[in-house]
Amino acid sequence: MKMNQNSKIYVAGHGGMVGSALIRKLKQKGYQNLLTRTSKQLDLTVQRDVLDFFAKEKPDIVYLAAAKVGGIHANNTFRAEFLYDNLMIQTNIIHASHIYGVKKLLFLGSSCIYPKLAKQPLQERSLLTSELEATNEPYAIAKIAGIKMCENYYRQYGDEFISVMPTNLYGPNDNYDLETSHVFPALIRKFSSAKVKKLKEVTIWGSGNPQREFLHVDDMAEACIYVMENVSANQLYQSLQISHLNIGSGEEITIKALAELIKYYSGFTGELRFDTTKPDGTPRKLLDSSTLLSLGWLPHISLDDGIQMSLNDFNLKYLTS
Numbered sequence: 157m158k159m160n161q162n163s164k165i166y167v168a169g170h171g172g173m174v175g176s177a178l179i180r181k182l183k184q185k186g187y188q189n190l191l192t193r194t195s196k197q198l199d200l201t202v203q204r205d206v207l208d209f210f211a212k213e214k215p216d217i218v219y220l221a222a223a224k225v226g227g228i229h230a231n232n233t234f235r236a237e238f239l240y241d242n243l244m245i246q247t248n249i250i251h252a253s254h255i256y257g258v259k260k261l262l263f264l265g266s267s268c269i270y271p272k273l274a275k276q277p278l279q280e281r282s283l284l285t286s287e288l289e290a291t292n293e294p295y296a297i298a299k300i301a302g303i304k305m306c307e308n309y310y311r312q313y314g315d316e317f318i319s320v321m322p323t324n325l326y327g328p329n330d331n332y333d334l335e336t337s338h339v340f341p342a343l344i345r346k347f348s349s350a351k352v353k354k355l356k357e358v359t360i361w362g363s364g365n366p367q368r369e370f371l372h373v374d375d376m377a378e379a380c381i382y383v384m385e386n387v388s389a390n391q392l393y394q395s396l397q398i399s400h401l402n403i404g405s406g407e408e409i410t411i412k413a414l415a416e417l418i419k420y421y422s423g424f425t426g427e428l429r430f431d432t433t434k435p436d437g438t439p440r441k442l443l444d445s446s447t448l449l450s451l452g453w454l455p456h457i458s459l460d461d462g463i464q465m466s467l468n469d470f471n472l473k474y475l476t477s
Contacts, residue, residue, distance in 0.1 A: 166191040166215035169222030177377035201244040210252040218261040242298035260316040265299040277444035280398040319400035327373035347422035357427040361434035364412030372457035404443035
């Protein structure tokens with residue numbers, strides 16, 4: 157089933173960076189029958205509450221963007237919560253979608269699902285071929301479980317449940333908390349704040365050598381809607397014979413080079429200091445998004461433009477009064 161303008165669409169996690177981007181893009185494309193709930197209105201970790209919500213609202217389409225997320229520090233510190241919360245959220249929503257006849261569901265995972273030393277760029281078929289990166293293993297295992305739930309609800313029941321794996325995302329409504337954020341928003345905050353405070357240096361975790369791929373969240377939202385409009389579960393699992401689709405920009409950059417770019421666009425003129433006592437995480441992480449590209453989707457926002465957009469977003473929200 158394809159989405160249409162009258163489809164009742166539930167975006168789980170609409171308040172986060174990914175969910176809010178999905179809401180923006182869906183509205184831009186003419187989808188107005190959108191359903192949302194805040195975490196105070198609906199606790200997605202409570203199965204009974206989720207089942208009651210689906211029984212009452214009966215959405216046609218579900219975008220499962222709700223998750224407990226964070227960077228290396230948060231993933232490594234709150235290991236139990238990252239496993240439990242994410243397993244509960246996705247399990248409750250996927251199962252409720254099955255019970256109440258959701259016509260199509262899209263589950264959003266993370267590129268950390270891939271083995272630490274898998275061949276680069278990371279292909280969908282690399283899933284479960286060797287050990288995961290230790291610092292984010294609990295989060296990755298939860299996301300892998302979500303992928304396999306979608307695949308097997310299709311294989312057993314024929315449910316149109318599919319998964320996508322975005323690369324590292326950034327953009328409006330990002331998490332700029334230095335304790336729980338990913339590297340991109342952390343650097344945006346550090347350089348913006350350092351410029352305002354006229355600091356002489358900015359300290360960055362690790363060696364700066366790991367390579368990462370980044371995608372603006374608006375490009376990711378466009379890709380998700382494109383997949384929901386154009387890709388079926390049968391095409392994914394039977395024709396392509398993969399369990400999910402990668403979504404990436406296809407370009408990678410070292411953390412050091414990223415820091416230098418953000419430094420340049422922020423106007424900070426001090427020094428960079430790399431704290432090598434802190435972990436680097438996975439040495440390289442580039443997604444092979446050739447399958448999705450072959451299906452007709454392309455990203456549009458360059459990293460340089462995205463950095464400037466993110467600096468403006470942070471400055472407007474946190475540095476202006």
